[in-house]
Amino acid sequence: MFEAWIPALAGGVLIGLSSVLLLWLNGRIAGISGIMNGVLLPKSGETSWRIAFLLGLIAAAGLYIAFVPGAPQPRQGFSTTGLIIAGLLVGFGTRMGNGCTSGHGVCGLGRFSVRSLAAVLVFMATAMLTTFLLRHVWGLS
Template sequence: MSAWLTPLAGGILIGLAATLLLWLNGRIAGISGIVGGVLLPRAGETAWRVLFLLGLIGAGAAWLLLVPGAYTPRQGFPVWMLVVAGLLVGFGTRMGNGCTSGHGVCGLGRLSPRSFAAVLTFMATAIVTTFVVRHLA
């Protein structure tokens, strides 16, 4: 598959899923909020969240099965570094009151100023982190 076609298709599917969830269910497709609602459930709010998360996992698994070699894990990162990175992402998500999917996909689409500020922060942090890891570490 063409190098640009896969990310384009993924972006369209993510946008379509976020739009349909908002339109049909009145909910924002922010993954941290969806996971949080599964971990701290409220009546009538758990089933759709679990199904959405299963859909994410199932779609990823289906892609890996249908397109062998579609994913090649990065090599050379120590496990402790990956754990620290995961904890920092979780901390930032909590501090920013949302994740890249909630702010970047859904918030920007709704022209939210708070999401615009969050996405600028995400991107600036990602650029600096990538530079530090690749060139200074």
């Protein structure tokens, strides 16, 4: 029996509630790539809340991973070249496509946006294909 479904579902609901809170109180979409890009290329009046959001995210995740017994630990030891190529693609792609798993996935699907659904289907498909090729065809990861 798959046991990790309880923290997975609970964590998912927390992510959903985070997005609900940000929309209800501030009227903003909790899309991580959008928030990050907004800090990278600042627009007046829209920078400080984004920094606050990211600091909250980084601190809370760090505290949970450090202090909660049995918390899933980040992987270590993946190829540095792989991380850099992947990072470039994720940064470039989420900017070009205006969103990632949170903006298009959690928030876009939550407001029944067909545009976001298209993005989600495409990035799920290319991610699965990439993992398949790397692991089962080229034996690289």
